[in-house]
Amino acid sequence: MPAVRFFATIPAGDPRGFYPLFSDRRGASATLNRLLRQLPSAIIDTDFSGARLRGLTDAVPDFRLSAGVAYGSGDGARGGETAAAIENTYVIRGEMDERDIGRASEALEGGVRIWADPQIAVRRCCFGDKPVGTSADVRSLLGVAALGAAGFDGSGVALAVVDDGINLAHLAAKGVSAKLDAGRSTTKPGHPAPGHAPAYHGTMCAYDALLAAPRATLLDIAVLSQSPNLPTLLSDAVVAYQGLLNLMLATPRPYRSLVVSNSWGVLNASWDGYAIGNPLRYIDNPNHAFNILVQSLVRSGADVVFAAGNCGPTCPASTCHGLGPGLAINGANSHPDVLTVGAVDVTGTVAGYSAQGPGALSNAKPDLLGYSHFLGSEALGNGVPDEGTSAAAPVAAGVVAALRSKFPFDQSLPRRQPKQIRGFLLAEANEAGGMQPFAHDVGWGTISAGRFLNTAATAAIA
Amino acid sequence: MPVLLQIQGSRKRRPTLLEAARLLDMPVTQLDGSYGVQIIDPWQELYVVRSMADEAASNGVAHDDPHIGIFTR
Numbered sequence: 001m002p003a004v005r006f007f008a009t010i011p012a013g014d015p016r017g018f019y020p021l022f023s024d025r026r027g028a029s030a031t032l033n034r035l036l037r038q039l040p041s042a043i044i045d046t047d048f049s050g051a052r053l054r055g056l057t058d059a060v061p062d063f064r065l066s067a068g069v070a071y072g073s074g075d076g077a078r079g080g081e082t083a084a085a086i087e088n089t090y091v092i093r094g095e096m097d098e099r100d101i102g103r104a105s106e107a108l109e110g111g112v113r114i115w116a117d118p119q120i121a122v123r124r125c126c127f128g129d130k131p132v133g134t135s136a137d138v139r140s141l142l143g144v145a146a147l148g149a150a151g152f153d154g155s156g157v158a159l160a161v162v163d164d165g166i167n168l169a170h171l172a173a174k175g176v177s178a179k180l181d182a183g184r185s186t187t188k189p190g191h192p193a194p195g196h197a198p199a200y201h202g203t204m205c206a207y208d209a210l211l212a213a214p215r216a217t218l219l220d221i222a223v224l225s226q227s228p229n230l231p232t233l234l235s236d237a238v239v240a241y242q243g244l245l246n247l248m249l250a251t252p253r254p255y256r257s258l259v260v261s262n263s264w265g266v267l268n269a270s271w272d273g274y275a276i277g278n279p280l281r282y283i284d285n286p287n288h289a290f291n292i293l294v295q296s297l298v299r300s301g302a303d304v305v306f307a308a309g310n311c312g313p314t315c316p317a318s319t320c321h322g323l324g325p326g327l328a329i330n331g332a333n334s335h336p337d338v339l340t341v342g343a344v345d346v347t348g349t350v351a352g353y354s355a356q357g358p359g360a361l362s363n364a365k366p367d368l369l370g371y372s373h374f375l376g377s378e379a380l381g382n383g384v385p386d387e388g389t390s391a392a393a394p395v396a397a398g399v400v401a402a403l404r405s406k407f408p409f410d411q412s413l414p415r416r417q418p419k420q421i422r423g424f425l426l427a428e429a430n431e432a433g434g435m436q437p438f439a440h441d442v443g444w445g446t447i448s449a450g451r452f453l454n455t456a457a458t459a460a461i462a
Numbered sequence: 463m464p465v466l467l468q469i470q471g472s473r474k475r476r477p478t479l480l481e482a483a484r485l486l487d488m489p490v491t492q493l494d495g496s497y498g499v500q501i502i503d504p505w506q507e508l509y510v511v512r513s514m515a516d517e518a519a520s521n522g523v524a525h526d527d528p529h530i531g532i533f534t535r
Contacts, residue, residue, distance in 0.1 A: 202532075233529060235497065238502070239500060264531060264533060265530060266530060273463050273526055279524070280525055282525065282526045288525050288526070289466050307533050387535070
């Protein structure tokens with residue numbers, strides 16, 4: 001018979017009245033025995049309260065069930081408890097067989113009442129949940145106002161959103177005056193011109209990227225389909241990345257810095273058509289052509305940011321088939337040279353869908369968390385949050401772009417290489433979070449721009 | 463399923479599709495002409511072409527070309 005957890009509230013007119021429950025110190029008193037007779041399968045958790053009780057010679061105030069802690073909120077479910085009664089109520093807990101539930105719901109002797117004692121945990125946001133906070137909260141957490149005043153605003157930085165296209169009109173309707181370099185943007189043949197895609201995922205990403213870098217110049221790299229049922233191939237991303245690589249290798253470069261935001265990947269293990277160990281395979285093969293190309297783009301000086309993916313253990317996306325531990329963050333999303341971003345809400349709780357490491361190409365993934373699940377662009381629908389690691393990655397990419405506006409890439413300065421910038425951001429996240437050790441759910445912590453204005457902190461990349 | 467076929471250049475310039483076919487020892491008609499020749503590592507002169515022919519995978523260094531998608535719910 002399955003066991004259920006319960007706690008019992010026991011009124012005691014006088015604080016000392018409860019003491020006889022364990023009065024003989026050798027075991028249960030008559031009062032407790034009465035309770036156990038009525039619930040024969042009950043096992044009392046003496047580690048919870050008995051240890052204290054056994055040591056009691058008088059009532060212990062902090063053992064009282066105070067109003068508001070449990071059932072004193074006046075909901076009246078069992079109704080009528082006065083503050084005085086609550087103050088004289090004590091609690092024990094334990095387990096009992098399900099067969100005793102019926103008896104437990106009846107009035108027990110001595111006014112004892114039994115309550116369900118379910119497991120509780122921090123509620124992690126999942127797809128379908130309401131937004132947690134707004135984009136204003138994200139700006140506040142990142143200190144965007146102060147960053148902007150100091151010039152950390154994305155000026156002079158190209159921010160490529162590799163996605164399903166950007167809708168500038170939607171951004172404008174949301175009060176975002178975005179600058180787009182249409183000439184250096186790319187779309188698939190037959191698709192809308194850069195900046196004119198139907199408002200959806202890519203528009204959300206652009207909005208989120210501009211939160212911390214409002215003066216960055218967007219590149220609309222529209223290679224993805226808006227529907228997972230319409231195939232886009234990795235070879236399409238190869239072409240898109242080729243254009244970005246050419247941008248960085250041009251002489252002179254049109255932008256000193258390029259930040260590339262990617263909120264896409266292989267959504268389903270079956271999409272990689274080759275078995276583990278096959279040299280053609282992509283998702284866990286560092287020698288795959290696209291992974292080589294990512295490495296080349298980073299070597300050219302671009303900062304590449306990838307979403308970790310939405311195959312987190314609490315509430316994975318519906319597409320996550322065959323992407324268990326070690327493969328949830330896969331392919332280029334797990335490349336050691338990129339910044340891999342999981343999702344956290346503005347209260348600091350990791351999103352339930354945020355994919356956890358280890359990564360397929362690099363064990364220590366995700367690198368850090370970015371803010372997500374807030375009410376922002378509403379590009380996915382009215383009232384729908386900017387959600388998933390899809391939102392977290394561009395938020396982080398915006399922070400990178402903000403940083404790059406003051407510390408642009410310079411081929412002649414080793415400390416301005418993407419590797420150093422990435423290392424700086426990981427250290428900042430770790431510092432802001434209290435120097436917690438790396439963990440596969442949160443990486444090194446949540447992205448932070450808290451010390452961008454601190455010249456001592458930024459000396460390593462100055 | 464298409465595959466990406468990797469070739470090693472040597473002339474500090476992008477090979478043509480015909481040159482790629484020669485390097486791969488396969489008919490140029492088996493390569494995707496609309497895709498062309500894409501560079502993946504300019505320092506090592508590594509390029510890829512795309513082929514729809516499964517047997518092309520045996521002609522050189524080949525890579526899967528899986529579907530990709532945006533991360534949605």
